[in-house]
Amino acid sequence: MANEQVKAGYFGEFGGSFVPPELQEVLDYLGEQFLKYKDDPEFNEEFRYYAREYIGRENPLTYARQLTAKWGGAKVYLKREDLNHTGSHKINNVVGQILLAKRMGAKRVIAETGAGQHGVATATACAMFNMECVIYMGAEDTRRQALNVFRMELLGAKVVPVAKGQGRLKDAVDEAFADLVQNYKHTFYLLGSAVGPHPFPTMVRHFQSIISEESKRQIIEKEGRLPDAVIACVGGGSNAIGAFAHYMDEPSVRLIGVEPDKAPTLTQGVPGELHGFRCLVLLDEQGNPQPTYSIAPGLDYPGVGPEHSQLKLSGRAEYAAVSNEEVLEAFQELSQTEGIIPALESSHALAYARKLAPSMGKDQIIIINLSGRGDKDVEEVFRMLRG
Ligand SMILES: *Cc1c(COP(=O)(O)O)cnc(C)c1O
Numbered sequence: 001m002a003n004e005q006v007k008a009g010y011f012g013e014f015g016g017s018f019v020p021p022e023l024q025e026v027l028d029y030l031g032e033q034f035l036k037y038k039d040d041p042e043f044n045e046e047f048r049y050y051a052r053e054y055i056g057r058e059n060p061l062t063y064a065r066q067l068t069a070k071w072g073g074a075k076v077y078l079k080r081e082d083l084n085h086t087g088s089h090k091i092n093n094v095v096g097q098i099l100l101a102k103r104m105g106a107k108r109v110i111a112e113t114g115a116g117q118h119g120v121a122t123a124t125a126c127a128m129f130n131m132e133c134v135i136y137m138g139a140e141d142t143r144r145q146a147l148n149v150f151r152m153e154l155l156g157a158k159v160v161p162v163a164k165g166q167g168r169l170k171d172a173v174d175e176a177f178a179d180l181v182q183n184y185k186h187t188f189y190l191l192g193s194a195v196g197p198h199p200f201p202t203m204v205r206h207f208q209s210i211i212s213e214e215s216k217r218q219i220i221e222k223e224g225r226l227p228d229a230v231i232a233c234v235g236g237g238s239n240a241i242g243a244f245a246h247y248m249d250e251p252s253v254r255l256i257g258v259e260p261d262k263a264p265t266l267t268q269g270v271p272g273e274l275h276g277f278r279c280l281v282l283l284d285e286q287g288n289p290q291p292t293y294s295i296a297p298g299l300d301y302p303g304v305g306p307e308h309s310q311l312k313l314s315g316r317a318e319y320a321a322v323s324n325e326e327v328l329e330a331f332q333e334l335s336q337t338e339g340i341i342p343a344l345e346s347s348h349a350l351a352y353a354r355k356l357a358p359s360m361g362k363d364q365i366i367i368i369n370l371s372g373r374g375d376k377d378v379e380e381v382f383r384m385l386r387g
Pocket of ligand 1: 018088089090117192193194233234235236237238239240298300345346371372373
């Protein structure tokens with residue numbers, strides 16, 4: 001991405017930064033530091049070292065032979081983010097931002113978490129990099145996700161329940177920003193998706209783009225050509241933007257984001273402002289952000305990253321919504337045909353792919369970004385199917 005665009009933090013009319021002046025100063029400094037290190041060979045060498053030795057990259061691009069035969073159309077490949085340490089793509093961004101935090105001299109890392117997945121990834125990396133770690137989590141969410149709270153504590157993090165507001169993710173984000181403004185000298189705010197005010201969407205995309213950097217090299221090695229489509233689920237949009245990044249300038253590759261039909265930000269949202277940036281957002285009749293409900297905790301967010309908002313408007317990427325029933329079918333199908341239990345989030349991408357693949361030719365190729373493994377969801381699926 002061009003450095004001017006990185007500086008401005010705008011994707012068409014979306015993105016930007018709409019925050020109080022005290023916070024803006026801190027974000028400006030963060031943006032400068034990110035610009036300074038993102039092309040620094042030593043910094044990138046360190047990122048690659050931990051990507052290999054700690055995350056376990058590169059992960060495979062697995063040919064799904066049985067699934068391909070069953071769907072009867074395009075050849076299906078799975079990008080295996082589920083095989084990363086801690087079981088999803090989230091750790092890519094966490095390691096990248098922690099290395100930046102270290103360069104900036106931070107001793108303390110704070111983060112927000114909804115269901116707990118980003119909090120656990122952050123607590124994990126903080127343990128390894130010997131950083132003090134504080135996770136803000138809505139009080140309501142700490143009750144519903146008690147086991148993830150324990151996981152974070154086990155990893156040495158302090159979990160702060162936020163009772164303000166509705167005691168949900170948004171309130172946790174507000175508390176984390178308030179902490180940052182108070183303690184910016186030694187504290188780094190590690191945000192978990194390609195959302196929020198500049199420079200977060202650009203920074204998260206940068207670290208997650210390792211997904212498509214690898215998949216592009218891998219598909220050319222295996223097939224000698226580019227895929228016809230890349231499909232990923234979209235919550236805030238970080239795994240999808242990482243899976244799309246290196247294909248953005250390849251017009252023959254369709255980029256497809258999939259969201260829950262109960263949180264259809266990209267398929268039904270309107271331009272608006274949320275949490276300090278402009279994006280497509282779901283509003284209720286009063287013009288307030290609409291509560292969303294998804295069986296996949298990582299996709300439950302009324303807004304979406306600014307770059308996806310722009311990709312939707314420009315038409316470079318397509319977005320589709322799938323139902324809970326379709327997601328549950330896809331979850332079981334991958335388990336049974338390939339012996340891989342996918343995260344419910346990733347099952348959204350699979351649910352759409354199984355509708356698309358049969359309509360494509362046998363000489364065509366799709367890559368599905370398998371953003372995470374499904375162990376965390378097995379209990380919930382058990383309740384839904386047998387409960
Ligand atoms: C958090 C999460 C997501 C959604 O977040 P994005 O920023 O949209 O990628 C998707 N899949 C898994 C496995 C997750 O943990």
